[in-house]
Amino acid sequence: MFDKSTWIKLPRNVLQGHGVLDDLADAVADLYLSGDPLLVTSPSPERIAGDRVRAQFDDVATVSLDRASFESVERVVEVGREHDAGYLIALGGGKPIDVAKMASDELNCGFVSVPTAASHDGIVSGRSSIPEGDTRHSVAADPPLAVVADTELLAESPWELTTAGCADIISNYTAVKDWELAHRLKNVEYSEYAGALSQMTAEMLVQSADSIKPGLEESAWIVTKALVSSGVAMSIAGSSRPASGAEHLFSHQLDRIAPNRALHGHQVGVGSILTEYFHSGPRGEWQDIRDALSTVGAPTTADDLGIDDETVIDALTTAHEIRDRYTILGDGVSEDAAIEAATITGVI
Ligand SMILES: NC(=O)C1=CN([C@@H]2O[C@H](COP(=O)(O)OP(=O)(O)OC[C@H]3O[C@@H](n4cnc5c(N)ncnc54)[C@H](O)[C@@H]3O)[C@@H](O)[C@H]2O)C=CC1
Ligand SMILES: O=C(CO)COP(=O)(O)O
Numbered sequence: 001m002f003d004k005s006t007w008i009k010l011p012r013n014v015l016q017g018h019g020v021l022d023d024l025a026d027a028v029a030d031l032y033l034s035g036d037p038l039l040v041t042s043p044s045p046e047r048i049a050g051d052r053v054r055a056q057f058d059d060v061a062t063v064s065l066d067r068a069s070f071e072s073v074e075r076v077v078e079v080g081r082e083h084d085a086g087y088l089i090a091l092g093g094g095k096p097i098d099v100a101k102m103a104s105d106e107l108n109c110g111f112v113s114v115p116t117a118a119s120h121d122g123i124v125s126g127r128s129s130i131p132e133g134d135t136r137h138s139v140a141a142d143p144p145l146a147v148v149a150d151t152e153l154l155a156e157s158p159w160e161l162t163t164a165g166c167a168d169i170i171s172n173y174t175a176v177k178d179w180e181l182a183h184r185l186k187n188v189e190y191s192e193y194a195g196a197l198s199q200m201t202a203e204m205l206v207q208s209a210d211s212i213k214p215g216l217e218e219s220a221w222i223v224t225k226a227l228v229s230s231g232v233a234m235s236i237a238g239s240s241r242p243a244s245g246a247e248h249l250f251s252h253q254l255d256r257i258a259p260n261r262a263l264h265g266h267q268v269g270v271g272s273i274l275t276e277y278f279h280s281g282p283r284g285e286w287q288d289i290r291d292a293l294s295t296v297g298a299p300t301t302a303d304d305l306g307i308d309d310e311t312v313i314d315a316l317t318t319a320h321e322i323r324d325r326y327t328i329l330g331d332g333v334s335e336d337a338a339i340e341a342a343t344i345t346g347v348i
């Protein structure tokens with residue numbers, strides 16, 4: 001008997017372009033949702049675009065959070081129940097979007113993703129990434145029903161948020177390598193489509209790297225397209241595997257050891273240089289990753305991240321412990337090997 005089956009969840013409406021934030025209500029109307037929205041955001045995005053969102057709806061409650069955590073998810077669920085929210089609108093960077101994604105699952109309602117920064121590929125994905133204690137959960141959740149990515153707004157965000165988004169995409173190179181490795185060594189399920197889409201997304205971004213410059217709305221356009229495409233790859237895979245390998249473990253570990261020092265995308269970019277070195281050795285492709293990051297203006301060293309060398313080595317040698325995901329780090333990298341990799345690649 002043929003016993004394969006799959007269920008791929010994707011957004012129904014993806015709006016991207018100049019000024020589309022003002023089309024949010026139309027995008028929502030097109031989804032035939034009922035009830036009033038609850039706006040889930042964080043302080044800066046609230047200040048920048050909260051009023052523009054609220055102006056489009058008759059009755060909208062707002063909850064503003066400063067952390068992605070299970071407590072934040074519970075708070076949104078509570079406020080959502082109090083206001084009998086029909087759906088959620090997630091406005092901001094990766095954190096409010098991840099929180100709204102999980103809360104909407106618990107509330108059994110949909111959510112709409114309105115990124116204010118092109119800083120991460122969770123804009124569209126069907127995963128929430130939430131830290132808890134010594135570990136990090138990549139929780140399955142439905143992807144947004146719609147995405148409204150206003151390139152005018154995104155282009156006005158601090159430039160480092162856009163370079164973080166570029167680096168999150170460039171890190172797909174090593175994420176896919178780790179996924180293939182886990183498939184070969186551990187029989188982890190692998191999707192050729194999702195792997196190829198993720199890799200192609202990174203290649204296309206790198207090919208356009210010369211057009212990614214501060215002050216150009218075109219840059220926000222290129223990066224957002226890549227973030228959407230990478231999120232779709234995760235939805236096809238039903239896992240964050242196409243976009244998250246050992247370089248993400250390294251970043252998640254940095255978040256634990258040295259919280260709030262650098263952006264997610266920047267950390268995974270530097271992680272990708274290091275893990276590419278482990279994949280292909282001193283004469284391997286780590287230099288291509290470093291050059292791609294450097295062309296878009298993303299950090300390539302511990303110094304650029306504002307993180308000291310010891311912390312980088314600590315994160316690299318313990319990254320394999322953070323979650324059960326087989327990668328090139330195997331059952332751990334020794335301190336000597338970590339120092340050698342970080343020194344040869346110029347990370348420290
Ligand atoms: N679920 C998924 O598939 C994915 C989840 N993530 C998660 O997303 C998070 C990283 O996303 P980030 O956006 O870096 O985090 P974030 O939401 O903390 O945003 C970074 C900073 O930028 C500020 N910001 C956002 N838009 C702004 C604007 N227009 N102007 C000025 N400041 C603005 C925020 O207030 C915050 O201080 C991590 O928790 C990461 O694990 C990242 C990739 C994929
Ligand atoms: O950041 C991500 C992809 O870019 C999500 O990955 P995680 O599952 O590792 O949180």
Ligand SMILES: [Zn+2]
Binds near residue numbers: 244268
């Ligand atoms: Zn990421």
